[in-house]
Amino acid sequence: MTRRLALITGASAGIGAEFARQYAARGWDVALTARRADRLEKLALELEDRFEISATVIAQDLAVEGAVDSILAELQETGRHADALINNAGYGLPGTFFNTSWEEQATFLRVMLNAPCELVHKMLPDMVEHGYGRIINVASLVGYTPGSAGHTLYAPVKSALIKLSESVHAEAKRAGYNIHVTALCPGLTWTEFHDVNGTRARTNQAPEWMWMQAGPVVEAGLDAVDRGMPVVVPGAQNKGLATLAKLLPDPIARAVMAEQSRRFRDLKE
Ligand SMILES: NC(=O)c1ccc[n+]([C@@H]2O[C@H](COP(=O)([O-])OP(=O)(O)OC[C@H]3O[C@@H](n4cnc5c(N)ncnc54)[C@H](OP(=O)(O)O)[C@@H]3O)[C@@H](O)[C@H]2O)c1
Numbered sequence: 001m002t003r004r005l006a007l008i009t010g011a012s013a014g015i016g017a018e019f020a021r022q023y024a025a026r027g028w029d030v031a032l033t034a035r036r037a038d039r040l041e042k043l044a045l046e047l048e049d050r051f052e053i054s055a056t057v058i059a060q061d062l063a064v065e066g067a068v069d070s071i072l073a074e075l076q077e078t079g080r081h082a083d084a085l086i087n088n089a090g091y092g093l094p095g096t097f098f099n100t101s102w103e104e105q106a107t108f109l110r111v112m113l114n115a116p117c118e119l120v121h122k123m124l125p126d127m128v129e130h131g132y133g134r135i136i137n138v139a140s141l142v143g144y145t146p147g148s149a150g151h152t153l154y155a156p157v158k159s160a161l162i163k164l165s166e167s168v169h170a171e172a173k174r175a176g177y178n179i180h181v182t183a184l185c186p187g188l189t190w191t192e193f194h195d196v197n198g199t200r201a202r203t204n205q206a207p208e209w210m211w212m213q214a215g216p217v218v219e220a221g222l223d224a225v226d227r228g229m230p231v232v233v234p235g236a237q238n239k240g241l242a243t244l245a246k247l248l249p250d251p252i253a254r255a256v257m258a259e260q261s262r263r264f265r266d267l268k269e
Pocket of ligand 1: 009010011012013014015016033034035036037039060061063088089090091111138139140141185186187188189190191192193194196
């Protein structure tokens with residue numbers, strides 16, 4: 001029997017690498033994509049060795065025009081189709097709308113919003129044809145919180161991924177397709193994310209109870225998509241914060257967010 005295959009973006013580190021490990025441990029084949037080919041090759045070898053699955057490496061920068069088509073063409077060349085898509089690649093852009101260039105913001109939108117939407121849209125027909133599809137869009141807890149000073153488009157993009165997941169999930173359900181779409185909304189997670197965007201020292205001031213390891217974050221995502229949940233917030237602490245964000249009156253929520261971003265966000269001032 002042919003094994004199922006998961007295409008995972010941002011698989012060279014953090015949450016994406018953990019998705020690859022957990023899919024491989026379940027006996028799935030994986031297609032790993034990110035920019036750093038050396039990291040992907042190393043992970044692919046590790047997974048093939050440990051779990052006796054097949055791992056394909058597709059090195060690609062999602063900021064580049066035509067990136068999604070290139071990834072899908074490389075996958076097609078292997079003669080395989082993806083049963084699952086994990087839209088996980090991402091980064092933070094410190095600073096404000098005032099002190100960052102449009103090029104930086106436009107690149108951010110291409111990687112964080114255009115590419116995930118395009119991957120979902122272009123992979124759905126194949127999933128419909130095969131009668132099976134599982135899609136996880138890695139959003140964030142900040143998709144629920146008000147906008148704040150700094151990292152301007154991060155929260156809006158993550159909100160959009162939550163809504164996208166809910167909508168496509170509802171459309172698939174209505175049409176009777178066996179396709180589940182889930183937005184995974186982690187809070188602070190120990191990965192390279194805050195090292196890459198240079199906010200490690202600042203963010204590490206957040207209390208220990210707010211942090212999760214990538215393992216349980218990914219477990220929550222896989223469990224939710226299996227069960228057909230359109231959104232999941234991993235961890236009791238993050239569930240509590242998401243509920244609070246929904247219940248607080250808007251002006252109070254904005255004031256809390258302003259205080260938190262003053263402490264933890266880098267405005268590049
Ligand atoms: N860590 C947190 O606290 C946290 C909280 C909530 C949500 N998230 C979300 O979780 C997701 C994964 O982040 P992480 O925490 O695992 O961070 P990470 O350890 O820094 O990993 C980010 C991954 O994204 C890839 N990536 C970044 N830019 C890319 C580009 N232009 N093209 C292709 N791949 C790119 C990186 O690979 P290359 O550099 O090799 O390209 C890397 O594999 C992100 O969407 C993030 O927004 C993280």
